[in-house]
Amino acid sequence: MKNQKKYKFLPFNFMRLNGSTLVTNMGGDFQILSNETFDKFINYNICPTDSIYLDLKAKQFIYNNSPNLPIQLLATQYRTKKSFLRNFTGLHMVVVTIRCNQKCKYCQVSSEDSDANEYDMTPETAKKCVDLIFNTPSPYIKIEFQGGEPLLNFGVVKYIIEYAEEQNHKYDKKLEFVICTNLSSTNEEQLEFCKIHNIYISTSLDGPAKIHNQNRIMENKCGSYKEVIKGLQKAQSVLGKDKISALMTTTRASLGKFPEIVDEYISLGFNSIFFRSLNPYGMARKYQEIISYTTEEFVSSYCQGLDYIIDLNLEGTLFIEEYARLLFKRILTPFATGFVDLQSPTGAGIGGAIYDYDGRVFVADEGRMLARKGDTQFLMGHVDDGYKTLFGGDVIRQTVASSCVECLPQCCDCAFQIWCGADPVRNYTTQGDLIGYRPTNEFCKKNMALIKYLLKKIHNAHDEVLDVIWSWITGTCINLNNLSETAENK
């Protein structure tokens, strides 16, 4: 039988879908085969005259004579897919205070009262953070201010930005700043400063007032929607709409209401949204029974929301769902898309690191929450320890070594491997160790379901839906005239 082989295999993974089989390879190429064709494929019974033969050969699933050329092609694709590793840590999240003027039900850091000044970062620690950050070999540095509410310690925010800009005369990095703020305490002075220093604002908005106010609450126990909208409009008028983005967090209150949330985002001038599921940390655990939901419920809402957004695009409104854009780009292009929460190896530490108000450095935001409860698993050290000790230390090495999907149980032969990633921090928090156990892992369940849905979208899409998907990937507008012509011709 062996000497009758019409071709030889190149490495690939496969997954049974509903009535068909998906095959993917190390370069990220894929093919969906009928089960019958897959059986022929694995039994070496596809003939060179079959049209699928050329597809499988062109996509580097099979070869005939020498494997040298396919090896080089797949190596180039693989290197490109992993090129996000080239620059090392570019995202540096600085917690200038854990004081907050809101008490959100899903807050993952258990913030302190707005007058508890002992939880502020000092200028001395801030200087050490910046000095440390500029040690990164990455030519890109993004400093993201987090909290608590970072604007409650605006003096240190200002100090870090001005000192980093001064240092950058020496280092000449591409330097960017983002302030993650709830916008409910923003004033003119702060916004003017943001304008002068070209600072981006990332805020939190869960949707219309009735959804937002259920979970995002001011210290006085009133919903924060009015304050946030007032702050948002002020910020948009000073900085321009393109400088402000918003994040939503899905709670039980938002399930099934994604279209309403999208409408709210559009009415406020946003052109994208990230349907983000709840993180199982901090206060979210305390209020689990009120705000939590199953993975299946989230996926169902996500799919409903995505369909709604695609329909809006088809009607002429350019609006993007960011997680879908990320995954579509991974599935349909050869390019690298580093995303700290979904990459292999993980972005924890090597993609982003977080500096707590007291100078402790963690591989991920969730690590500082665990540390507050006495578990220092993800504590890299202190800003006084120096760059090599922190970023070359055991914590970062162990976390990263436990996060390569290429060798994790079940992930290692998963057909979604090249598009997916690992989250060792979440594995540790939810399943007790960095590797986790895949058959009951909710992170795995969610991403498997979402990727399957997006693949189905691609596979069954009409040309106009594919145009929408490509417009998201390339960041260009679709030509609506062509779309309407296409529709008329059908």
Next chain:
Amino acid sequence: MDSNNIEYMNDGSINLNLDVKLYSRDAILNTTYRFTHKCYINLQKYEEKTALIVFSQKNENNRDIELLVKEFLNELIDQQLRVDINNETKDIRKMIISEAFAPLENINESEK
């Protein structure tokens, strides 16, 4: 007699005897990994000709253990296929990764 043999035990557990010419140790372990949350699995022996795996319920509300064993056998076929494909392609996989990261070979030198 089937080369793969199922025995129903008095205590409700099921003994599955597998022909190791059909299924490798890796395929059996990979399949077992996917079922340990559904029932207790005891891989009792892996010998020259047969492997013995014992399945028992985790609690009374568990799904029918017999059905799980059937699902296990189905999954085992795909897992063995993965092992076969990996055996055929593992050298090429190593060459692809070596080629992809060849520019990093001298990274320690350049750091000095």
